[in-house]
Amino acid sequence: MNKNNPTSGVYFLANNKVFEQVVAFLRSFRMHNPTIPLCLIPFDSDFDKISSLKTTFSFSIFDDAELLASCDAISERFHGFVLGTYRKLVAWEGIFDTFIYIDVDTVVTDSVDFAFEHLKHGDYVASHSNLENIRCWVWKDSVYATHLLTPPQIEYSANTGFFVSRRGLLPMKHCVAKVNGALELKESMELECMEQPFLNYLIVTSGYSYTSLLQLLMVGIAPTVSLEWWAGTPNGRVDGGKLYDPRGAGVFLVHWAGFWKKSGGSSIGLPYKELWDFYRRPEISPDVL
Template sequence: MTAPAPEPGAPDAGSPETGAAGAYFSANDAVFDWTVGFLESFRVHNPTLPLLWIPFDDRGDRIAALADEYDFAPWEDPAFGRLEAIGRSLEIGLTPYGPHWFRRFAAFWGPLERFLYLDSRQLVLCDLAEFVAAPAEYGFDLMHFDCTLDQVYEPGEVRRAFLRRGRGRGFNSGRWASRRGLFDLETLERVGAECLAVRDQMNPRNTDQFFLNYACDSGSVREGRNERPIVAGHFAEVLGDLCRDAWSRQPGRVYRDAAGVYRRWDHGGADHAKRVPILHWAGIKLSPAMPEAELFYSYRNRGESGGRRALRSLRRRAERPALRWADRLRRQRHLNTLWHRLRGDAR
């Protein structure tokens, strides 16, 4: 990656005009296959929505080569270094690549006025316009999908204090909508210092996730002479007819109804027949045995000939039983403990 960095807040050549609505995504060459699937699904359902790429790190030549085909532009900012410094200060050695996640927060002063941020290990399964517009339309500063409090805050006074105030949702940081100007760099650096002071009450791994949650849970917005708390909300709770969680390993299966809308079949479950606008595989290895693998590969390999896609599908189906058996073994408690112990000894 050798593209020159623009001034903070200035769009690259090919970027949408400042004030436009659109989406950002983060990726590098290490997740190339995931990214092709993401881009295919994004453009199938959002052929004209502006899309900007935030390079995860300097390994992005293969991703950059996709820009014309999928109509996206790189978004690089001199603040990446300072954002990564926040991540390094919060890293305790479990996720050495974690500081790169903090680049995504440059979206808060990028060229898009209203935007979605999306990780690349997911599929977009619908027109995203309603999600980009939802925060402004319904009076929220930021909106999100999945919530798992333990993935954000450890038990402690910080968590309890937020919960007493009706905050502390613990939302996933891989897919959310907001607006330009909600945070600036100096505010985020101050939030980083506050998180560092209570690092033992934050999740050991998910540095950018607890950071964004803490910024929203503790932050405020100035309106005229007054300040009010930042208002964050869950898309499914606000819009309705949506699955609460976008993670692929939820109960049931994804299907497409007669109108072409993706929904989850989980008869008797809370999300039965509700829309699946986005599906993600965070923490799941790319494999023919992963949940909803055929749906993912239907987009990943969409540009290939029908015969090649059919052969690939047959190969995956043949590999799947052995891979799923190996996964069940790996998830068995005693074997998993032994595996991690042996790995630790090997190091």
């Protein structure tokens, strides 16, 4: 870290299994963010096809094997097996002083630079939080009866497919130290959503400030802020490589959380498929860029 020249960049997490999604993600990201530094966090050891794209799309690769193994060990405590989504925790020990993390079941439809500015409002900034229909994908109803978290901590329940934060906020030793406390809430976690409950637990018990772009919009702090759009939301209008919210809000990314798993990785029947196709270019063979 150079205090005289702080760096900002974006992390993404992937392996060969999601090659198609990665191509669409990278094409969309670089179309709208040609110069922002980008870094791959390997989901597991099977990422040679993804690595082959690094010159074309200009990204580096996170390669600290010890830190990645620590994330794998944490995932085993919750699931009984290694789950690579927990590896996004290494972002707090990565190369960027301020960073954005984005899941690859996403296409980016605008610049993401604006998101860094909102770190003045919180040390951790998600896109969406404090919505009941998200809370159920983080915590089960039984969490309230545990009294291990306060209602505001529970209700934050942020989507962890996109977030903005600062290097060093959650070092790996802190994450490891928090596992036992989090395990007391395991039965109330929606572990189908992988790392999302644990990451929410880390944030709301960290002592640092946290918010979301949606909350900043709702309270009037950022009345013109752009938001993410979940592909399960109807009535969006697609025009070229953009999606337009009928309510007039800006949209800077669209994500298909849950849809790829249901389809077994196929894009057939994907909501807003024409948007995904715009970036993936379906007329091109899957093995050709």
